[in-house]
Amino acid sequence: MQMKTIAVIASCDTKLKELTYIKKFIENAGHRVLVIDISIGIEEPQGFDIPREDVIAASGHHWENVKNLSKGELMELAVSGITKLIPELYAQGKFDAVFSMGGVQNTSVAVSGMKQLPIGVPKVMLSTVASGNRTFEPLVGTRDIVLIPSIADLAGVNTITRTVMENAASCVIGMVNNAGKPLGNSDGVVVGTTLMGITNDGVCSAINHLTSKGIETIGFHSTGVGGRAMEELAAGGTINAVMDLTIHEITSEYFGGGFSYGAPDRLTMLCRLGIPLLVSPGGLDFVDYPLDNMPKDIDKRKYIRHNAQLAHIKILKHEGIDVAKITAERLNQSKSEVTLLIPTNGFRKNTRPGEPLYDKEVDDAIIETLIENIYNDNVIVKYVDANLNEESFGIAAANEMIEILKRFGKLDANFDI
Structure with missing residues (x-):
């Protein structure tokens, strides 16, 4: 089995415990993990490979200049940044698949980046909002994003979250192991x-x-x-x-x-x-x-x-x-x-x-x-x-x-x- 790199988009402040668990799970399956931090809170993030400063910079701003903006404004910048950064990193060969987990903030930002990737590139979103009285349009658009309901809130590793996180991670691992080829153009009609x-x-x-x-x-x-x-x-x-x-x-x-x-x-x-x-x-x-x-x-x-x-x-x-x-x-x-x-x-x-x-x-x-x-x-x-x-x-x-x-x-x- 060829080792692949799975990008994990996460808030490396509020979701550090869950991130650490998922990273170890993916690495134990024989793959590398590239952690992209999308945190916008006041806590100091940890465990990332690509800092939130790079995400915000992709939106045309400097973190130090905008860090005191409202949560809503910072989310807009994070969405703008991740939309540009994810396809750039993929084009550079930095990852083969993308995974994310979280609530409204993580989901909104992460899927914005996933939507920029070609059909066929594995994309898995474990989300607290992938259920209930909601539509798919804001989450998947026209892309092949796999949405998995988290059942419980992703607030720590416990009996339920451990199960759904392992299933969700196994989904993206299975895709990179057995498929995961981006859709290309045909030579024929x-x-x-x-x-x-x-x-x-x-x-x-x-x-x-x-x-x-x-x-x-x-x-x-x-x-x-x-x-x-x-x-x-x-x-x-x-x-x-x-x-x-x-x-x-x-x-x-x-x-x-x-x-x-x-x-x-x-x-x-x-x-x-x-x-x-x-x-x-x-x-x-x-x-x-x-x-x-x-x-x-x-x-x-x-x-x-x-x-x-x-x-x-x-x-x-x-x-x-x-x-x-x-x-x-x-x-x-x-x-x-x-x-x-x-x-x-x-x-x-x-x-x-x-x-x-x-x-x-x-x-x-x-x-x-x-x-x-x-x-x-x-x-x-x-x-x-x-x-x-x-x-x-x-x-x-x-x-x-x-x-x-x-x-x-x-x-x-x-x-x-």
Whole structure:
């Protein structure tokens, strides 16, 4: 087994006992430990390799000049500093994985640094706030951070904390022993696509068709983070072509909330990248809200219960026009060819004639508004006489993606569809 270095981000004043225990545990497993101090209290920290002064310096300040600021202000500086320092240390080969433990302060600062690391680099956070009435977004963002609830407060080494600390440390040790390779860029074509349960059949047909042709295709769940993650990976080059078939997050952005909210300015980055891109209005016609937080005018709307907690609500005609205008505006920013593939018989499951979310007036308004507001000659509009969630649409989308890849020189001109 090759010895690796695991960075441990910790407050080396208040968490010294726990830090000492974890460090010894990791070293006994055959790995080195690089301790990064993020303490901001008045107690003198101990046991660190990289002092808090370096963390604060990375934020552009000197510790002596700011040490008397409020806790909140110092936390902001620590977050700013760790965000810059962690990727720099990793790029310098100083560590292979990162681990942290603590409460709100330690968690907030540590995960800010972890989010800057590539997918695949082991990242484990043992936290007192990885449970309860909280969401994952502030803690993981679009990165593969493993969160482990500490159960008890991390205030000393005892029967409970010893158990959870050993489990959490063993998690990161196992990752560096058996995996832990950062995600890289492929030499071949890697297509990113978006889907939800309500577009699954159509999109999976597209994925299966491309995969059968030897084209790697990766699906992202477009419920507030998937589309954003796909765009980040496209910008970084891991994904070099996109078949964006479910742009539902744009609708959630328009409403300013809902289950799938969280991907601001969706689609804009993709259009500006100039990579092979196919877009379809999957899920553009509905918004998803918890059953206990429905719109006030729900009696005027068509909706269905998606599950025990969530409702899928058909948007109204004027809302569809607004969302279509936003989508067209973003498509108009395309730097190179983009294909807009429009299904003429619904943008998701349950929207065919006779089904509960069928509303031809809304769907037609979306299509007409898209066409009327697209003025960039780079945008090519095509139609498929199908519902987006049907196999026939998925096959058509996949074949169109292949033709786009040919035109971009990503596939040989004689590549068989």
